[in-house]
Amino acid sequence: MMRHLQKYSPILPVLLAYGVLLGIGLAYPGKWQLIAQLAFYCALGQAFNLFMGMTGYVDFGYVAFLGVGTYGMAVSIYFLYDKGLGIGLIFIGLALAAVFSTGLSLAVGAVALRLRGAYFAIATIGVNEGFRYFVEGARIWNGADGMIFSRHLRKAVGRETAMTLSTQWADILVFGVAVLAAILTLVYMRNKVGYALTALREDEDAAKVMGINVTKFKIIAFITSAVLAGLLGASAWALKLTYVYPEDVFEIHYTVEAIIIVLLGGAGTLLGPIVGALIYGASKYFLAIVLPGFQLLIFAPIIIVIIVLFPEGTVGILKKKIRGTALEKFII
Amino acid sequence: MPLLKVRNVTKRFGGLVAVDDISFEIRHGETMAIVGPNGAGKTTMFNLINGVFLADEGQMIFEDVDVTHFPSYRRAHLGIGRTFQIPRPFASATVRENIAIGGMFGAAGSEVNVDEALEMADHYIELIGLTPHRDKPAGGLTPIEKKMVEIARALAMKPRLLLMDEAMAGMNPTDIDKMVEFLKDIRDKEGIAIVAMVEHIMRAVAGLAERVLVMHQGAKLVDEPTQEALSDPKVIEVYLGKPAEEFHA
Amino acid sequence: MIFEQLSGNLLQGVILGGVYGMATMGLSLIFGVLKVVNVGHGAFIMVGAYVALILFQTLGIAPPLAVPVALILGMALGMLFYYTAIKKLLKGPELASLLATFSIGVILEEVCKQLFTSEARGYHWGLDKLDLGFTVLPYSKLIAFGGSILVGLLLYLWFHKTRAGMAMRSVVEDDEGAGVCGINVDWEYALSFSIGIGLTVVSGVLLTMFIPVGINPYMGGSYTLKAFVIAVLGGLASPYGAFFGGLVFGLIENGSYTLFAQIPGLEPFAMTRFFSFVMLLVILLIRPTGLLRTK
Structure with missing residues (x-):
């Protein structure tokens, strides 16, 4: 039993990090939006890392999974709001998000995962755009006009609850996705999947x-990585904003951000995506004040510098430094 | 019943026939060498046996199971293990993890969990004498150490047939002798059939293999006991007419 | 009526396809020689579009005359990125060069956003049109088509008739062997990357002669996708395969647009783009090494 617990001890720093973040957010309501943004990046990084970091394959169309997840929640609220389901709508929405992202990942995976290296990347590069144009072209769920469902949500659960759902619970759910992603990563690492x-x-x-x-x-x-992305889209985008437009949720810049976060922190490590997300999220926040519009221009060259000079990322370097010390048990 | 039956197997790459209508058998627990000059089709034959390539024609039966169309991981589950000419350990994983991976996915894989595989790995690490390097990434080892890790990883798979690609290339005579003793020991203790692939019939082959299959231009030249092969005029012919004795060195 | 429309669209498709083919040759050249997939490919096309736009608007230079400028700028960018990033990643895992070229694309987009804002712009060259009865072809499109064929031809001659070109071909065949024969493989890599990028930037100029509007920093994304469809059609490592892949793709794109437009309830423009993505997956599923390759 003891040994079993010890195996999973690296989850402690992760939970600590999320606890501190959440605590700061609750203590300083003025900073809640920043904290929520950081939590989003943590979740995004951990979900993305579970595939890219652990397999070494890069999915350039990753944001499509967030996109279809957003639609999962949107469809649930938009079409079922008058069925008297109340808060159950949210759970149906999350379930649909998981189903949609699984479906898309199976469809893409059936082709792409047969391919090696560069060909895999090529197969994924159009997934987000392809899906966006499918929604717009076939006019699925209002096509390019998107879906606005704040009214539906209010009717289903009442004004007060709707408000709390999108201003608080959506962000708490993001924390939930982040923790879930971290736990799954560690469980995989400690089992045959990880090896x-x-x-x-x-x-x-x-x-x-x-x-x-x-x-x-x-x-x-x-x-796994796709479903986590789907749940993230459902909470951080659909539930929080209560609208969805195809051109927003299939936007490739989120894939870019995911790549930056994972590389900054260290691909294939447990703690890396959190470290990467905090560095990226905080610098982006300050850059938006000091040099608005320059974030990507600053971070894109940084990706190249990391790849050329520090491919292990922050946590990767740290892991080497602490090899043989007691910290080794906690930081992976 | 033989361990592996290879029946009329042919493999082509474009217009080139790399392996041409070859048949032979491997018996349980024997050691055999596949010998032939560069380009004779040995590596292709190896890749066909463990499923890296699939045969264009012919049939392969491993212990009553027709494995002709099996991918390499399914053949590994049945008990075919393999080492590479240039060792390919998983560089970022530790020595222990490398060997454990063999244990948890190989022939015994379905019954072995991660913890058991890691414990098993410790046993093999001791066997190859790498205990001080147990928790170091395999990428940082010397070539000989990497080779040992790879052999241990293959043994941890609990194979019944172990394919060794140029296992002794680049070793000095003392190391070769040690390796031969090590492999004989393994064969006798664990009852594994060992098929070693070598470019020349040299002391290692003579010391280890009971039987030799000589390949020439993709086809089988001879398949006979080692001592006979060493003096077989057909074999000598292939090696540029030199007497086989020269290859003892 | 529909057949007239279809044949008109197909002719337009062939002409556009020629330019598409040229726009993919750089991608295939770079993959063929360096085994690097330039995921930032479309961003270089975007750079070419801005070269044409800026030269025309500020100096009144006709787009065809922007080609040499684009070639020099593209080759310079190619050298810059090769020596600062690509060269160091050739021996590393594939992931590294994929992420690097992707980031290069992002850098170009962001630089252009700072220089020219993200507003979509266009220019009006004002050449005449050729009326064929069933369809109308602006001369600018015909010039772009002719230019693409000329570039393809020059590349072919360079590869087969000059020493430098033959040296590069030998690197494609066998880089170790070429090294033994006294060819400076590193320089061949740099040169191929630079020529590949140069060709791509040039293709950006030619594409604006086709579609002189909608020039913006993020226009490259859809061209990256199209270029990959074309490249896998023609075999990823073959520049000439890419050229013919472009012709086929232009035909399919314009043909499918006409057909989608017949189906009520569909947005033909968006469906055509979706269709090119589906094509990519289907080709990769059937034959990742290229449908048009005979080998």
Whole structure:
């Protein structure tokens, strides 16, 4: 039992980080929006890392999973608001978000996960745009006009609850997604999935020869990462904003942000995405004040610098430094 | 019943026939060498046995199971292990994790959990004498150490057939002798059939292999006991007419 | 009526396809020689579009005359990015070069946003049109088409008739062997990357002669997607395959637009773009090494 607990001790710094963030947010309501934004980046980074960091494959169309998740929540509220489901709408919305993102990840994965390296990246690069144009072109769910459902939400759960849902619970749900992503990452790392992913990231052919069904494990990581993204979209975008436009939720810049966060913190590590998200989120917040509009111009060259000079990222470097010390048990 | 039956297997790449209608058998617990000059089709034969390539024609039966169309990971589950000519350990994983990966996904994989595999790994680390390096990333080891890690990783898979690609290339005579003893020991204790692939019939082959399959231009030249192969005129012919004795060194 | 419309659209498709093909040659050249996928490809097309726009609007230079400027600028950018980033990543994991070229694309977009704002702009060259009865072809489009074929031809001649071009081809065949034969492989890489980027920026100029509006810093994304469809159609590593892939893609794009427009309830423009994404997945599923390749 003790040993079992020890195996999962690296979750402690993660929970501590989220606890502190949440505490600051609750203590200083004026900073709640900043905290919520940081939590969003943490969740985004951890969900993205679960696939990119652990497999070494990069999905340039990742934001599409957030997009369809947003639609999952939107569809639930927009079409079912008068069925007397009350707060149950939110759970149906989350479930739909998970279903939509699983569906999309299966469709994309069926093609892309058969392909290696560069071809995988090529297969994913159009997913977000392709899906956006599908929604607009086939006029699905109002097409390019999007869906505005604040009125529906108010009718379903009442004005007060609707308000609390989008100003507080949406952000708390984001924290929930972030914690869930961290727990899943650690559970994978400590089980066969994690070992299989490490092996295939290092050498896919050798991994196969070792008896690893690489396609199966890639699919597991891909779907998990996609569902987390779907839940994130459902809470951070749909529930919080109570509207959805295809051109917003399939916007490639969120994929860029996810890449920056994971690389800054350290791909394939547990704590990395949190560190990356805090560095990125905080600098973006201050840059928006000091140099509005320059964030990406500053961060894009930083990605290149990291790739060339520090491919392990912050936590990767830290892990090397603390090898052999007591901290090793907690920071992975 | 043989461990592996290879029946009329052919593999082509474009117009080139890399393996041409080869048949042979591997018996339980024997050691055999596949020998041939560069380009004879040995590596392709290896890749066909463990499923990195699929045969264009012919059939392969491993312990009653027709594995002709099996991908490599399913063959690993049945008990075919493999090491590479240039060792390919998983660089960022530690020595212990590398070997444990063999244990948890190989032939015994379905019954072994992560903790058990890690414990098993410790046993193999001791066997190859790398205990001081247990928790270091395998990427930082010397080439010989990497080779040992790879052999341990393959053994942890609990194979019944172990394919070794140029296992002794680049080693000095003392290390070769040690390796031969090590492999014989493994074979006798664990009953694993070992198929080693080598470019030349040298002391390692003579010391280890009971039987030799000589390949030439994709086809089977001879398949006979080692001592006979060493003096077989057909084999000598392939090695540029030199007497086979020269390859003992 | 529909057939007249369709044949008109298909002719337009072939002409546009020629320009698309040229716009993909740089991508294929870079992949063929360096095995690097330039995920920021579309951003270089965007740079070319701005070159044409700015030269025309500020100095009154006709778009075809912007081509040499675009080529020099593109090759300079290629050298810059090769020596600062790409060169150091060639030996690393594929992920590294993918992320690097992606970031280069983002850098270009953001620089152009700072220089020219994110507002969509256009220019009016005012050339005459050729009326064929069933369809009308502006001369600017015909010039762009002719220019693309000329560029493709020059690249072919350079590869097959000059020493430098043959050296580069030998690197594609076998870079180690080429190194042994005294070819400076690193320089060949730099040169190929630079030429690849140069061609791409030039194609951006030619594309504005086709569509002289909607020039904005983020216009490259859809061209990146199209270029990948075209490249996998023609075989990712073959510049000429890319050219023919472009022709086929132009035909399919314009043909499918006409058909989608017949179906009520669909947005033909958006559906055509969705369709190109589906095509990409289907081609990758059937034959990732290229549909048009015979080997």
